[in-house]
Amino acid sequence: MLLFFISMSISKAQTNYTESEVPFFEVPNPLTTFKGETISTNTAWEKSRRPELHAFFRENVYGRVPENLKIDSYNILEQDHNALNGKAKRTQVELTFTKNNKELSFTILLYLPKHVKNTAVFLGYNFYGNHTITEDESVIISTAWTDNNKEFGIENNTLTAASRGKRTNRWAIDKIIDAGYGLATIYYGEVDPDKNDFSDGIHHLLYGENQNQPKPDEWGSIAAWAWGLSKAMDYFETNPEIEATKVIAFGHSRLGKAALWAGANDQRFAGVISNNSGCGGAAMSKRKYGETLAVINQRFPHWFCTNFKQYNNNEEALVVDQHQLLALIAPRPLYVASAEEDRWADPRGEFLSAKYASSVYELYGKKGIGDMEMPSTNLPIHNTVAYHIRTGKHDVTDYDWEQYIKWANIHLR
Ligand code: GTR
Numbered sequence: 001m002l003l004f005f006i007s008m009s010i011s012k013a014q015t016n017y018t019e020s021e022v023p024f025f026e027v028p029n030p031l032t033t034f035k036g037e038t039i040s041t042n043t044a045w046e047k048s049r050r051p052e053l054h055a056f057f058r059e060n061v062y063g064r065v066p067e068n069l070k071i072d073s074y075n076i077l078e079q080d081h082n083a084l085n086g087k088a089k090r091t092q093v094e095l096t097f098t099k100n101n102k103e104l105s106f107t108i109l110l111y112l113p114k115h116v117k118n119t120a121v122f123l124g125y126n127f128y129g130n131h132t133i134t135e136d137e138s139v140i141i142s143t144a145w146t147d148n149n150k151e152f153g154i155e156n157n158t159l160t161a162a163s164r165g166k167r168t169n170r171w172a173i174d175k176i177i178d179a180g181y182g183l184a185t186i187y188y189g190e191v192d193p194d195k196n197d198f199s200d201g202i203h204h205l206l207y208g209e210n211q212n213q214p215k216p217d218e219w220g221s222i223a224a225w226a227w228g229l230s231k232a233m234d235y236f237e238t239n240p241e242i243e244a245t246k247v248i249a250f251g252h253s254r255l256g257k258a259a260l261w262a263g264a265n266d267q268r269f270a271g272v273i274s275n276n277s278g279c280g281g282a283a284m285s286k287r288k289y290g291e292t293l294a295v296i297n298q299r300f301p302h303w304f305c306t307n308f309k310q311y312n313n314n315e316e317a318l319v320v321d322q323h324q325l326l327a328l329i330a331p332r333p334l335y336v337a338s339a340e341e342d343r344w345a346d347p348r349g350e351f352l353s354a355k356y357a358s359s360v361y362e363l364y365g366k367k368g369i370g371d372m373e374m375p376s377t378n379l380p381i382h383n384t385v386a387y388h389i390r391t392g393k394h395d396v397t398d399y400d401w402e403q404y405i406k407w408a409n410i411h412l413r
Contacts, residue, residue, distance in 0.1 A: 015295075016288050017343050025286040027352075028320055030327045030360050042331070042363040053324050054264065061280075061325075062261050063219035063305030065227050066206045071234055072098045077107065080138060081114070088177050089114055092130075092140055095235055099205040106190035108232055109139055111173060112182040112241055120246035120270070120412055121182035122404070123232055125225060125255040128152060129159045129187045132167040139164075145193040145200070170252065172401035179405045182242065184232060188255060191228035192221045196302040202227065216306040222280070223305070225258035230266045237268075246270045246412055248333075250404070252396045253345075254303065257281035264328035270412060271333035273404055276394050278345030280304060282336045282353050284322055286315045290346040326357035326385075331364035333411040335386040335404060340377050342394040348374060354387045361385055382407045 016022065031039040031049070039049045058064045075094045083090035088111045096105045109130040112119050126132060128146060131139040141164075145157050153162030176183045188194065192201030198213040202224050214220065219227070229249050236244045248271040251259030256277030263272035274282045279291035280303065294312035297304060311318050326334060336354040338347035351374045358368020361384055368385035375381055378399070380388035386407050390399050 014292075015290065015344075017290065019289070019348070022287055022289050025284070025288070026316070027284075027286075027356055028318075028324065030324050030357065031363075034319060039363075045330075045360060045363055050328060053320060054328055056320050057261075057264065057325055057328070059217045059305075060307045061304055061320075062223040062226070063214060063307075064217055065219050065223060066214075067099075069097050069099060069202075069206065069231075071231060072096050074235055074238075077140060078138060083111060083136065083138070084173065084177060087114055088112060089241075090136070090138065093235065095231060097202070097205060097231075100207070102205045104191075104202050104205055106186055106228060107140060107142070108184050108186050108235065109133070110182065110184045111177060113177045113180055116180045117241075118243040118246075119180070119182040119241060120243050120248070120408065121184050121236065122176060122248050122250050122273075122408075123184045123229060123236075124250035124252075124259065124273075125188040125191075125229075126167060126171075126185050127188065127255070128154065128163055128167060129189075130185055131159070131161075131164045133171040133185055134168060134173060135165040137164070142187045142190055144187060144189045145195070146189050147194065170396040172398050175398065175401055175405060179409070181405070181408065184236075186228060186232060188225050188228070188258075192224040194221060194254075194302075196300075198302065214305065218305060220304045220308075221300075221302045222254070222258050222261055225255065226262035226265060229259065229262040229269075233266060233268050244268065248273060248404075248408060248412070250275070252276055253278065253281075253394065254300075257303075260325055260329070263332070263334075264325055267332075269332065271335070271408070272329050273335040273337070274350075275337050275396050275400055276339055276342050276345050276350075277336075278342070278350070280322075281345075281350075282322060282326060283346040283349035284353050284356075285311070285318060286321050287346065287349045287352070288315075289349055290344045321353070321356075323353040323356035326353055327360040330357070330360040331366045331384065333384050333386070333407070335407055337387070337400055337403070338389040339393055339395065340389055340391050345394065347389050351387055351389070354385050358385050380407075382410060384411060 355369040366384040
């Protein structure tokens with residue numbers, strides 16, 4: 001116990017929240033290859049720079065997916081043409097994967113506005129089960145492992161009706177449906193439970209003989225969650241009611257990290273929204289402010305691949321930084337959002353990352369952040385690369401969704 005307190009106070013004491021104490025750091029140029037060649041066209045970016053950056057993030061940050069697993073079957077568990085007081089169609093569809101006599105299923109909860117054809121969709125994970133995002137009594141409660149949460153009445157790592165609707169504040173369903181968009185969500189614990197244990201979730205389906213954890217360059221949990229988003233996309237391509245070329249991957253915090261990596265891997269995503277994704281998400285790793293690589297890799301050893309740990313307290317050795325992850329999403333619309341009180345996620349580091357990714361968007365004639373300074377709170381920039389910092393804490397609010405909808409109306413329609 002004493003040891004625990006000592007280590008807590010050390011890591012807290014080491015957290016830098018003073019802007020003037022951020023040491024100088026190198027920003028690797030997205031447009032200079034590892035060999036030092038200059039990239040000046042989008043063709044050259046796609047041919048040589050993008051692949052080498054993508055491979056670096058895959059093998060040294062998030063970890064590679066060992067094999068391309070296809071959906072074995074999908075099963076419509078439930079459907080209602082008059083959901084949300086008659087304005088939406090609700091579908092709950094379970095995707096099943098099998099390999100080596102093992103099986104994994106996860107369920108997508110999907111709301112589509114009734115009077116819109118070929119609907120564009122926001123797709124994002126939730127933290128505590130599909131039933132927490134709405135009061136809708138018909139939403140099925142997941143049986144997957146979950147973290148306990150007193151406030152939500154979650155005990156014994158099991159979800160119950162006690163947590164129904166507890167996260168409605170983070171999901172502006174009415175605004176989304178009224179604006180003519182669909183909303184799809186998945187409980188992330190069904191794809192990979194968020195604990196340092198690789199015996200469950202999707203990982204163990206793809207182990208080789210005698211393997212019981214991913215190899216140093218193989219996927220951690222963030223890559224597994226990103227994989228799940230791509231599998232949802234595979235399903236969307238079979239659903240004629242969805243415009244699969246207009247699906248935006250969305251995620252908050254650790255799930256924002258997963259949305260960014262999904263968008264970088266899978267160019268079928270029409271855009272990506274990173275809400276307060278912080279360290280290992282949109283925030284620059286080399287900038288010493290808020291959460292650091294050593295802290296994140298210690299607290300969540302299962303999130304990134306083992307290779308990434310060599311950069312703990314050694315960010316200078318990294319040949320990339322997170323703005324180059326964002327650049328992998330170009331030329332597709334990208335929204336990075338911060339919150340003023342969310343200093344742990346380094347709002348300025350998130351802004352700079354979006355700004356430094358912009359040179360790649362400019363190769364495509366798209367408008368990024370350009371030479372703009374960080375905007376004041378609640379003054380959004382809605383270019384192809386979008387950014388806002390709102391008042392308040394680490395969260396997803398109606399204000400955030402209002403901005404995402406406005407921006408999607410400009411860049412997705
Ligand atoms: C924090 C973690 C952050 C962020 C957050 C979340 O504890 O340090 O990187 O991901 O969790 O997902 O809520």
